[in-house]
Amino acid sequence: MTLALTLAYPAAVLSPPEPTAREREHSLVVAAQRGDTESFASLVRLHQRRAYAVARAIVLTHEDAEDAVQEGFLHAFRALDRFLPDQAFGAWLNRIVANAALDITRRKKVRDADTLADTIASPFRDPAESAELRRRLTVALSALNERQRAVIVLHDVEGFKHAEIGRLLGIPEGTARSDLHHARARLRQALSAVRSQL
């Protein structure tokens, strides 16, 4: 009987299917909830890039983004027993990281546009790009309010949808759309002014 089954079905069919990414993440979360630190480290490895991107969209500097990511993961680790493993871990984590980033922004309310223009620029920029365009854009970004800045970066740079941005920042989807519209208009204006001068 066993031989007949083996002949009838190829080995690939008989062997258990490969777990999906979601299933692997689920098992990591469950193991981390049981106190397995190595599993939590795997979750950090899986999600830290996206978490950094979320934080970077909200705070002004690369250093603050790193702080927000570390804070976020620490909060997530402490609140892990309250997380339901059937939910999407990434979405839950990004919300926590976004809150940590918003806290940092609130603590560091810097309104000086010149200071922002210096600090907002990432240390990982392409040297071939026009320095003037970047400078003007960073000045224009600093003139936006923090929510508008976060919305446009999350949407245009990280590819989040309006509804996702709304959930991340705790604002209605319509507000995210409206913020994106106004932020784009401001930045377009800033760049077109540079174009006309160059």
Place this chain on the structure above:
Amino acid sequence: MKIERNTPAEPGDEEVTRVLRDVYASPSANASYWDTLESRIMTRIANAGESLEWWGVFDGWVRVGLAAAVLVGVMAGATLMRAREAQERLAYDAVMESASVIPVAGPVVARGPGRVGTRDATLRSLMSP
């Protein structure tokens, strides 16, 4: 109120997005950067865990302290009650002992006005001018 259902692309949006992506480029090209960040995150979590354990020791002591405080409270209450009972008993005994010395008033016998009334009248006549 104007509701914006879409965010239509306008001329210049592509350039805004391109420059934004440049400014906000993540350090993804540098693989060792992410390894370092991961180890920093895990170190921070480990340190936080240690500090939690440090507090955890105090949590245990707090429980012991609370239990001891309850025990002391119960003992103090019992002692206080016992002292009170002893005090009441002493007061009762003192009252009972002194009660044997205090003369007990006997029954009042009503006397008729005969003899006493005569003596009073004699006294009044002697003292009057």
